[in-house]
Amino acid sequence: MQAETTVEAPEVTFADLGLSQKVLSAVHDAGYVNPTPIQAGAIPHALQGKDVLGIAQTGTGKTAAFVLPMITRLEKGRARARMPRTLILEPTRELAAQVEENFVKYGKNHRLNIALLIGGVSFDEQEKKLERGADVLIATPGRLLDHFERGKLLLTGVDILVIDEADRMLDMGFIPDIERIAKLIPFTRQTLFFSATMPPEITKLTEQFLQAPVRIEVSKAASTGVNIVQRLVKSKSKGWDKRETLRKLIRAEEDELKNAIIFCNRKVDVSELFRSLVKHDFDAGALHGDMDQRARMAMLAAFREGKLKLLVASDVAARGLDIPDVSHVFNFDVPIHAEDYVHRIGRTGRAGRSGKSFTIVTRSDGKYLDAIEKLIGKEIEWMDGDLSTVAQDDAEEEAPRRGRGKGRERGRASSGERKPRGEKRARRDEAEEAVAEPIQVAEEAPAEDKQARREAIKADNAERKAKPEQPRQREDDNRRDRGGRNNNWRREDDEPSPIGFGDDMPAFMKIPARV
DNA sequence: AAAAAAC
Numbered sequence: 250m251q252a253e254t255t256v257e258a259p260e261v262t263f264a265d266l267g268l269s270q271k272v273l274s275a276v277h278d279a280g281y282v283n284p285t286p287i288q289a290g291a292i293p294h295a296l297q298g299k300d301v302l303g304i305a306q307t308g309t310g311k312t313a314a315f316v317l318p319m320i321t322r323l324e325k326g327r328a329r330a331r332m333p334r335t336l337i338l339e340p341t342r343e344l345a346a347q348v349e350e351n352f353v354k355y356g357k358n359h360r361l362n363i364a365l366l367i368g369g370v371s372f373d374e375q376e377k378k379l380e381r382g383a384d385v386l387i388a389t390p391g392r393l394l395d396h397f398e399r400g401k402l403l404l405t406g407v408d409i410l411v412i413d414e415a416d417r418m419l420d421m422g423f424i425p426d427i428e429r430i431a432k433l434i435p436f437t438r439q440t441l442f443f444s445a446t447m448p449p450e451i452t453k454l455t456e457q458f459l460q461a462p463v464r465i466e467v468s469k470a471a472s473t474g475v476n477i478v479q480r481l482v483k484s485k486s487k488g489w490d491k492r493e494t495l496r497k498l499i500r501a502e503e504d505e506l507k508n509a510i511i512f513c514n515r516k517v518d519v520s521e522l523f524r525s526l527v528k529h530d531f532d533a534g535a536l537h538g539d540m541d542q543r544a545r546m547a548m549l550a551a552f553r554e555g556k557l558k559l560l561v562a563s564d565v566a567a568r569g570l571d572i573p574d575v576s577h578v579f580n581f582d583v584p585i586h587a588e589d590y591v592h593r594i595g596r597t598g599r600a601g602r603s604g605k606s607f608t609i610v611t612r613s614d615g616k617y618l619d620a621i622e623k624l625i626g627k628e629i630e631w632m633d634g635d636l637s638t639v640a641q642d643d644a645e646e647e648a649p650r651r652g653r654g655k656g657r658e659r660g661r662a663s664s665g666e667r668k669p670r671g672e673k674r675a676r677r678d679e680a681e682e683a684v685a686e687p688i689q690v691a692e693e694a695p696a697e698d699k700q701a702r703r704e705a706i707k708a709d710n711a712e713r714k715a716k717p718e719q720p721r722q723r724e725d726d727n728r729r730d731r732g733g734r735n736n737n738w739r740r741e742d743d744e745p746s747p748i749g750f751g752d753d754m755p756a757f758m759k760i761p762a763r764v
Numbered sequence: 765a766a767a768a769a770a771c
Contacts, residue, residue: 341769367769389770390769391771392770398770421768515767538767538768563766564767567767585765589767
């Protein structure tokens with residue numbers, strides 16, 4: 250009896266949460282009425298000034314859960330020069346920019362000074378904004394500390410600190426930076442802390458940073474959405490074979506494919522695949538962390554606006570980026586970490602829509618695939634049979650590598666079937682795709698649509714120019730890289746550095762002797 | 765077998 254009266258529990262609206270009228274009006278204009286669970290849970294507490302520990306994935310409305318109460322709370326008071334009132338830390342530049350967009354959208358009835366401090370762009374404008382006094386400071390850790398060390402910034406006036414995507418910060422080695430930054434902010438601040446998962450290191454961090462936090466956990470979609478069709482596609486392991494497999498796949502999906510993200514594990518492969526796709530007349534763009542920041546932004550914008558159909562990306566795009574309505578996700582490589590699979594395919598099938606994901610699998614991907622299936626708790630269906638048929642061919646192709654001798658490097662073997670495998674990639678690859686050559690952008694390409702793509706190609710070419718045939722990273726590099734961020738030690742490879750002088754080599758000795 | 769983040 251009693252239950253019947255509460256079956257239709259009244260739905261919570263934004264108006265019930267205690268947000269200010271100005272904020273509510275902006276939310277209304279954006280077309281939202283009902284908050285998501287994380288919003289409904291976090292906003293009232295955040296408005297009361299309590300610390301919040303939000304455990305939520307991206308796509309749960311987490312950003313608005315801190316942006317809306319922050320704007321409301323910022324209505325009282327004013328910013329002073331170089332003393333931002335709030336600070337939001339984000340792991341990647343794109344995420345930081347996205348949070349800024351949220352402040353612009355929901356703060357349209359306020360006069361907020363927003364400063365975005367991210368790397369890859371000039372200091373000047375950022376400094377000006379700091380100088381003017383920022384209500385909201387959104388930053389990636391490196392650039393923030395850089396400004397701080399230059400004395401452009403005081404964190405003693407920060408009332409609200411937001412740490413977003415904490416587990417990802419951990420993965421990226423940012424925790425020491427985060428600790429350092431947090432120590433610069435008064436103890437009396439309010440802290441809003443968000444993480445998708447809670448590994449022990451993160452729990453420790455919350456104990457350190459948060460005071461009597463309200464904990465809000467929303468159902469972690471550790472399993473993959475039911476509205477995403479997932480398929481595995483076998484392929485031989487050569488780059489060329491995988492690219493052909495992908496092209497066939499894209500063409501086969503043509504009717505349903507509205508737009509797609511194609512994930513590669515490595516930046517070089519993003520670059521190479523992007524060039525190959527453009528070469529094959531696909532409407533593709535690229536996104537990875539070594540690209541020029543302007544090109545990154547332009548790419549993302551073009552993709553969001555539907556001016557680009559395919560976005561080839563590294564895992565920089567796997568999490569958090571708000572790209573609504575992607576119809577397909579292709580994994581050109583099986584992700585090495587199983588969680589990345591979940592994040593990647595989570596780019597499609599959002600907000601109840603349906604989506605499709607295809608993962609190209611080669612015979613060496615077995616253990617990663619196992620880990621993925623274990624994580625999501627089910628087996629993924631193969632599209633055209635599993636790897637059993639591919640395995641044989643691939644094994645044969647790799648066989649000559651073992652018997653490689655000097656004399657057999659050149660020319661095709663008379664039997665014609667097998668190419669000797671040199672240091673570089675197969676010759677057939679380069680001949681057919683010419684991926685190693687900088688691409689000339691056709692003059693007649695419609696300017697507006699192709700702008701972003703052109704920028705990326707330019708950036709990509711510039712990148713090649715800047716480090717010509719850079720030798721493969723030394724093992725040494727990798728070892729040091731793993732520890733975290735400081736890669737400062739990396740010296741310019743072309744700088745001659747004679748034995749005996751080290752860095753103190755007299756200047757005149759650096760001048761090459763004329764013969 | 766990786767990616768990301770400061771000059």
